[in-house]
Amino acid sequence: MCANIVEKTAVSGSGKGLTGWFTLTEAAVSYDHPFHVDLEHALNIDFVNEAAGPGARVSVELTLEAARALSTALLTAVERAEAYEAQ
């Protein structure tokens, strides 16, 4: 909560958490103290379904470099998928 950087977006899809698959409703992207990775701050992505309780969560904690690489890969894959769907 010290860096105060949080971006949220609605998402559609599924995620697999501790208790199995669940429907995703939202993703929160934050730059904040992580719980696990040994960094002062990490780029955290939390996929959640608030209606299903706080345990309905899939999370990753990334270095900034990894987050940028992931965002590039994500966008590239989306662009290729959109091209595939347009055929």
Place this chain on the structure above:
Amino acid sequence: MPTTTDKYEGMIAESVSIPGHNGDMIHAYYARPIGDGPFPGIVWVHHFPGWDEWSKEVSRKLAYHGYAVVAPDLYCRVDHGSPEDVAVKIRGQGGVPDPQVVGDAAACRDFLRAQANSNGKVGVIGTCSGGRHAVLAASCAPGFDACVDLWGGGVVMRPEDLTEMRPVSPVDYTKQLDCALLGLFGNDDRAPTPEQVDVHEAALKQHGREYEFHRYDGAGHGFFYYDRPQAYRAEQAVDGWNKVLDFFARKLGS
């Protein structure tokens, strides 16, 4: 003070429900020595990772040193689950309202002071966001006898960082701080930066507040956290804990 080897010692540490801000029933971790007392009290304000194992562990550490400690679950009203899961939900909503935290801390103080074996003195302490909240509580809820801010980020806030949950920069309440303040900071920290600590210190001087700041070279954010290898600094943490215990002993008795 810890007892000698020939004496019986013990403590009770358990979760309890007490009235918090606005009389809402909230959960709190209540760790206190067994005995007649009188015992000084401490309100431990947990950090962002939530009402977690570390917060309860340090509550027991202070109880070992002769304090009755109450650590409220600041996220209690929002949801229950693993501390991490609840904390993530809190992060997503931008934290918890500052006035509510102040009210919870004040309610815990009053709970401690009302105990038959209280010595009447109560301090407040926290790390990270809890350090910020401790400063806020000591400034906005008159009646604490000592305050310890352990690297609280966001005591000095830029106008653009103010939010609905955190509408006022705590440094702006410095004039209202009515007890002595101990602050421990790492010079490599970025929240708060050394420059932000300077601003806070200047405000304390301007308003003639009693304070002790100690700044550690070679330490950043969270240098007490032994379970965070990148953050933990053994030498600074040992010295810091000694300063915390010495400060509370002087201001609260033990």
